[in-house]
Amino acid sequence: MAGQLARLAAVLAGTAIAGRRIGLVTGVHIAWAPRPAAETDGPVGAAVLARALTVLGGEPVVLTDAWCGPVVDACLGAAGCGPAVVLPRNATEDEVRTTVAALDLGALVAVERLGPNRHGRVMTMRAVDISASTAPLHAAFDLPGLPTGAVGDGGNEIGMGTVPLDVVATAVPHGSEIACRTPVDHLVVAGTSNWGCYALVAALARAVPDRGEALRALLHPALDAALLTAAGEAGGIDGVTGDPGLSVDGVPVADYADLFADLARLGSGPWPTPPHPTPRRSPSGSGPAACG
Numbered sequence: 443m444a445g446q447l448a449r450l451a452a453v454l455a456g457t458a459i460a461g462r463r464i465g466l467v468t469g470v471h472i473a474w475a476p477r478p479a480a481e482t483d484g485p486v487g488a489a490v491l492a493r494a495l496t497v498l499g500g501e502p503v504v505l506t507d508a509w510c511g512p513v514v515d516a517c518l519g520a521a522g523c524g525p526a527v528v529l530p531r532n533a534t535e536d537e538v539r540t541t542v543a544a545l546d547l548g549a550l551v552a553v554e555r556l557g558p559n560r561h562g563r564v565m566t567m568r569a570v571d572i573s574a575s576t577a578p579l580h581a582a583f584d585l586p587g588l589p590t591g592a593v594g595d596g597g598n599e600i601g602m603g604t605v606p607l608d609v610v611a612t613a614v615p616h617g618s619e620i621a622c623r624t625p626v627d628h629l630v631v632a633g634t635s636n637w638g639c640y641a642l643v644a645a646l647a648r649a650v651p652d653r654g655e656a657l658r659a660l661l662h663p664a665l666d667a668a669l670l671t672a673a674g675e676a677g678g679i680d681g682v683t684g685d686p687g688l689s690v691d692g693v694p695v696a697d698y699a700d701l702f703a704d705l706a707r708l709g710s711g712p713w714p715t716p717p718h719p720t721p722r723r724s725p726s727g728s729g730p731a732a733c734g
Contacts, residue, residue, distance in 0.1 A: 450591040450628035451645035453549055457589075458500025459650070462548030465503050466492055467555045467582065467600065469510025471575040472681055474568065478575070480510035481681030483690045484554030486669040487593065487639030489517035490660055491553065494643045496523070496733035497656045503527060503545055507577035516676035520669050523733035535581035542582035550582060552592040552600035554635035557583075557622035559598070560607070565620040567596045580624045590626040593638035595691070601626040634691045636666075637698070640705055647709035654710060661706045663699045670695065 457464055468488040470481045485506075492502035504526040506514040511528040518526060527545075529538060542550070556564050556572070557580035564573045580600050583590050592601020597610040597617050603625035611618035632638030640661055647657035667688060670678075674686050682692035689695065 446628050447630050447641060447645050448649075450551070450630055451642055451649050453589055453591065453628065454495060454500075454551070454642070455498060455646055455649045457548035458495045458498035460548065461499055461501070463501045463503050463545055464495050465505055465542060465545060465547045465550040465582070466553055467505045467550065467579050468553040469506035469514050470554060470556050470566075470681060471507075471509040471572060472566070472679055472684060473572045473575050474566065474570045475679055475684035477677075477679070479677045479679045480513035480673075481554075482513075482670055482673045482678045483595070483634050483636050483681050485510070485514045485517040485673055485678065486666065486690070487634075487636035488514070488553040489521035489523060489669055490636075490665070491551075491639045491642060492518065492523045493521045493733045494646055494657055494660055497653050498646065498650055500548075502733065503547070505529065505542070505579060505582075507531060507533070507579065509575050509577075512676045513673050513678040516672040516678070517669050520672035521665075521733065529577045529579065531575075531577060533577045535578045538578055538581040539585060543585055547588060549589045549591065550585075551590070552580075552583070552594070552626070553639060554594060555579060555592075555600045556598050557600035557603075557624040559619065559621055560623050565598055565616070567598060567614065567616065567620060569616040569619050580622075583624055583626060591628040591630070592626040593630045593632065593635045593642070595632055595635050595638070596620075598622050599635070600624045601629045604629045634693065636690055637701060640666075640702070644705040644709035651710065658706045658709045661702045661709065663695065663702050666702070667695055
């Protein structure tokens with residue numbers, strides 16, 4: 443998937459440098475958990491990617507639904523970004539398309555956002571149907587002429603329709619039942635979707651070396667821990683265990699801390715001091731807010 447990673451990074455870099463808006467769709471509601479809530483994988487990565495796109499001059503617009511809004515907004519705030527565009531729980535596919543079309547996006551990327559299987563149902567990796575608590579944000583990915591990408595890890599996310607169904611069926615449990623059939627132009631597959639977003643940041647640093655230092659500063663475990671803490675304080679939970687805490691898909695933060703130094707090196711630079719952004723909010727009625 444290195445080629446897919448580089449190609450998606452090139453699309454995002456070019457769109458951001460042109461000053462265009464870039465949509466990031468994220469948020470998964472873990473309906474089966476003892477305390478149902480949005481999971482930590484996805485909102486953290488989308489917030490970091492939003493921050494990176496701002497470094498390049500773009501205007502990220504993060505979209506989610508009302509089930510996931512509080513956790514997504516908490517991550518964006520901790521990353522120094524403004525709030526998400528939150529679609530209501532009863533949004534229709536046409537309303538999603540209308541909302542996204544009005545944003546005049548230069549590209550649209552899903553980050554750990556589940557989409558419908560071949561029967562039109564949204565399924566978790568446990569084969570639990572969460573269609574009733576998932577707004578149809580996948581509908582935005584069939585807008586004509588809009589470059590699309592996705593980051594996923596389990597076969598049931600928007601973008602996995604790019605992969606043949608039999609491949610997903612072979613690679614993951616319940617694969618034939620849960621596989622999302624929504625395709626994208628460029629798909630990045632990673633161990634967790636947050637890690638995929640960090641890899642995209644490293645790829646952006648390589649693609650735009652004059653912004654490399656600022657981008658590599660986002661590849662730091664301290665920032666990751668701060669975003670996960672913010673997600674947890676807003677009610678976010680681990681999508682595998684269903685429990686709160688500093689973990690993603692069952693992996694404690696300490697177990698993947700080395701990832702950031704490795705990615706920083708792949709981004710062609712040293713491991714800088716992590717940033718301490720100041721959160722910004724958009725003035726009332728001014729539209730989506732960019733990162734500060």
